[in-house]
Amino acid sequence: MTVPSPRRWSGQAIFMGWATLVAVGLAAPFVVYPVFLMNVLCMALFASAFNLLLGYTGLLSFGHAAFLGSAGYVAGHAAKAWGVDPLLAILAGTAVATVLGFVIGSLAIRRSGIYFAMITLGFAQMVYFLAVQLPFTGGEDGLQGIPRGRLLGLVRLENSFAMYYLVFAIFLVGFAVIHRTIHSPFGHVLRSIKDNEPRALSLGYDVDRYKLLAFVISAGLAGLAGATKALAMQFETLTDVHWHKSGEVVLMTLLGGMGTVLGPSVGAIIVVTMENYLTGFGDWVTVIIGCVFVVGVLAFRRGFVGEALNLARRFRS
Amino acid sequence: MRALFGQLLVGLINGSFYALLSLGLAIIFGLLNVVNFSHGALYMTGAFAAWMGLHYLGVPYWGALLLAPLAVGLLGVVIERTMLRRLYQLDHLYGLLLTFGLTLIIEGLFHHQFGNSGNGYPVPELLQGGSDLGFMFLPRYRAWVVVVSVAVCLASWFVIERTRLGAYLRAGTENPRLLQAFGVNVPVMLTLTYGFGVALAGFAGVMAAPIYQVSPGMGSSLIIVVFAVVVIGGMGSIFGSIVTGLGLGLVEGLTKYLYPPAASTVVFIIMALVLLVRPAGLFGRQK
Amino acid sequence: MNRILRISLVALLALAAAPSRAADPISDNVVKIGVLTDMTGFYSDLSGSGSVLAVKMAVDDFGGKVAGKPIEVVSADHQNKADIASNTARKWFDEGQVDIAVDMVNSGTAMAVMPVAAEKKRITLLSGPATTAITGEKCTPYNIHYTYNNWALANGTGREVVKAGGDSWYFITADYVFGKSLEEDTAAVVKASGGKVLGAVRHPQSSSDFSSYLLQAQASGAKVIGMANAGADTINTIKQAKEFGVTPKQTLAGLLVFISDVNSLGLDIAKGMYLTTAFYWDLDEQTRAWAKRFQNHPDNKKKAMPTMVQAGLYSAVTHYLNAVKAVGTDAADPVIAKMKATPVNDFFSRGGVIGPDGLHRHDMFLVQVKTPAESKYPWDYYKVVKKIPAAEAFPSVEAQKCPLAVKK
């Protein structure tokens, strides 16, 4: 897709960026409703994980909700039915999403481009139907009243602030993993594949293996987001495995700026806020989101962060 | 046995819709390289066009069968002219994203206007009733759906494989630049192709109106199955998409008889198997 | 990057402008009623804007004020999604100063909201949902289940149909809490009355094509096909059963049918069907008077007669406001105690009593849908076969397995 030029940041700038991010995150629940913030953080992590594929590998997965939702169901079930430690529940969800990512990924990467999108969408729909039918998911009702439990048996997470800081910590870990992946030897190969797949192939890279690993990492982190979200929101429903969710994460990434580190998070803030404060408009929300999608695709392909970077570059030169 | 034949027949009816929709998708994809996500929404629009025609203007079913696809086709022309056109130079994925956004808009608007619960559309008088086949009672209208769908599919196939217009279409699929050499006005050709493919979806919508509730969500769940059908069949051949559509409808029917809980997932399981064995699809070209 | 961070910081601060939660629920100087319902979905005809209207009528009839403070009504569309319902309720309680949440048609949304409300100590008045678990094992101290439940529906219709000779059943069930529990309850009644259950098939909520389910039901050879679904799903099942020639040979039993469903099906298709209802507009002078007011209210665009969900909601909200007036506070504990202590007496419920489990026990009616010939005027749809007294219509407190009630 569009190719944003790489930006180089000095170590100091990156440190400052992280410090600001952490400071904002730490202060946020004192000014904003924590449950809303947790939702934003989980979706931001979800979108960042998705961006690893779309923005840095050039793969459009149209079925990422499958990983978000399946991890949510597994974590929710583990916490609710087996009463395991919340961290363990989150890990279990993440693990399942990772395995699922490997299975779906190894089938889907056999085709590329549009077919890849359609195949991931198809498998996600299959996961959706499974979620409707499997006994432990609660079908149309979903899982309700998932206990947050005590972190490591100590901290009561019923308190929204405690839960928020756990979610924030998980977000930071996930975000750091993504950041490192992008800026690793592996990440460089991914970018080369995104830029020019045949050329990467002709340089001796088994691109399918790189794509698969990227897919698995992305699926696992999407699962991490989903599992965390299930505990934070205390419910898990079909909404999280529905294809609308898969589309939503594309929108977040597109709107924020694909292939930028912060873009998906900005997109997540915008989309979740929009959905939250537009609920009064009822079914117009879908129409508005659709319009945002269309405008984004037609005229705003760099996204907010992409545009900002572009402006910044123009000023500099 | 009764139940088996009954389910197979119901499967064949569903398969007719898969075939009609995947045919339209294949034609659009072939020439425009766009995966038309809004195909399902436009199918729904066709059904609503028929319903609105009947309720507000008194247009009967038979009129709707002609007018609704025309209306949807026109809508398609507008979409292609104003939006899709700007994306041909970009990655094909943008076409998918754009039509996804359009789907949300179209569905949201109908949802706002008509709610979610759907409206009934009466079976035309001529096709009411049915006959007992021994193994099941076949409503006449459903028999009509199968016959007409197959006929329309075959006619489209004939046009594409056997006529001059079809030859251009096929040539364009191979190499759009080649068309210019034939003196074909390519932009117009693209517009018309999109309009025609979408009109097929609208036609399917009118056919579906008396069977299913006419509701805003009727297309979106169907379209994903149709995508799977397309992956299984491969976009290579028009004929392939017809055969795959009908075949998978039958497979679904068979599954409903053998193990009903798997009926909604069987298409995707087949998709996984086909990807393992023939990544390009049953009728697709390896490229 | 700093620029971006600054932008996101500003965005976050902008969000902070949202009102924060009031510290004291008693003194926010307003009694706020949140109507959480399906505004556009397949239950919108039977609750939806009609439910909001019923609540507004109740508030207006009460004078718009209670204990000297204004009463406000807000509403939201839960789109039949448990997560949206739960999120909305949480936001209402945390930020919106909402004191009670009402309606919650669709059991899944009700079950999602109840624990949130209980955690925040807010009252819920459920009129739309049907699952028995609401006042059974999932009961909460702050919840009242007002209009009907599956047990009442299953007993009313199930027993009568078996008595009339329909002794073998096959179920077409909506695949979520409500449908499954309705099937379970009805199956128990059928077996208890000497009938047998041959099988069941589950369909997703709001299916459009029932042909394959009907074929399965047909293949079972059961005399009665029990429709453990509601709203548009029931309508579609009935229509397609006719299309596939199922109905003359096998009988359909509508387990949860509303007058709005009968209205959209038309008497020709619905005639002769037995169903159980908590309310029918044409019962007596009182019901007629209220129902006509409802029908002719300027907000009632479709001029539809009220369903039992909407009538029950009016009654429930009035009962709540009376309790608030009596105790002089909108704090949940004293109000709910007062509501449970006072019998209900109005056009909807004659001497109905709310038990310790939160279930409102009142009279129900078994009715049969009239034929087109029998129907004399618009909305003349039912003949009352039998009035089921409260004690017979609803399960006893002991049978409910509600932990709250057992403790007492």
Added chain:
Amino acid sequence: MPDDLILETRDVAKEFLGFVAVAGVSLKVKRGSIHGLIGPNGAGKTTMFNLLTRFLPVTRGTILHRGEDVTRLRPAQVARRGVVRSFQISAVFPSLTTLENVRIALQRPLGTSFRFWSPASSLSVLDDRARALLGDVDLQDLADVPAGELPYGRKRALELATTLALEPEVLLLDEPTAGMGHEDVGRVAELIRRVARGRTVLMVEHNLSVVADLCDTITVLARGSVLAEGTYATVSADPAVREAYMGSAA
């Protein structure tokens, strides 16, 4: 002497749904030579390239590299054997810098390419070699420019540098001078001559003067078959070739 042949095809054919792109071509590329592959449009030259590098599966026939059968290998495996191709249109990684482009090629033998947990700075050990390679093609001053911003001719030079980073034994160049201005053509031709020392080059080229200048052996393809083979002088004298190129004019 068979071991004199570094790359050989035996009766290789490729059909696309009935359309024959390559119809049984037997090609012998001698070690150390610059071998030209020419022919009119649609002769199957690029398809041959795709077959040799396994980007397309063959319909029938055998491909040998150093006498070993490589017909069934994956494309990346062929590349790792030292048979590296370029592309008809310039093939760089536009969002990476010039230096990173070359480094991607150097990076693979390092064995850390799957390490998503290592920092990118672990790659800086390759920078010196990458700069040296850029120096070979006169790009050392543009090391930190995104490759997408290079002018066309420079992109081809970068592509060559990236290819050379793999230390290829056989270079397959697909129209290396296509779309270039006169000056650039001369420079690239010179570059090819330089890098061909000690290597084998198989190139598709339209510019006949470049072919005449560089190639030891030339194979002419037409409609998927070999029309003629030999030195430029032999081939250009062949009437069949003249007809294929000039139509009936000859």
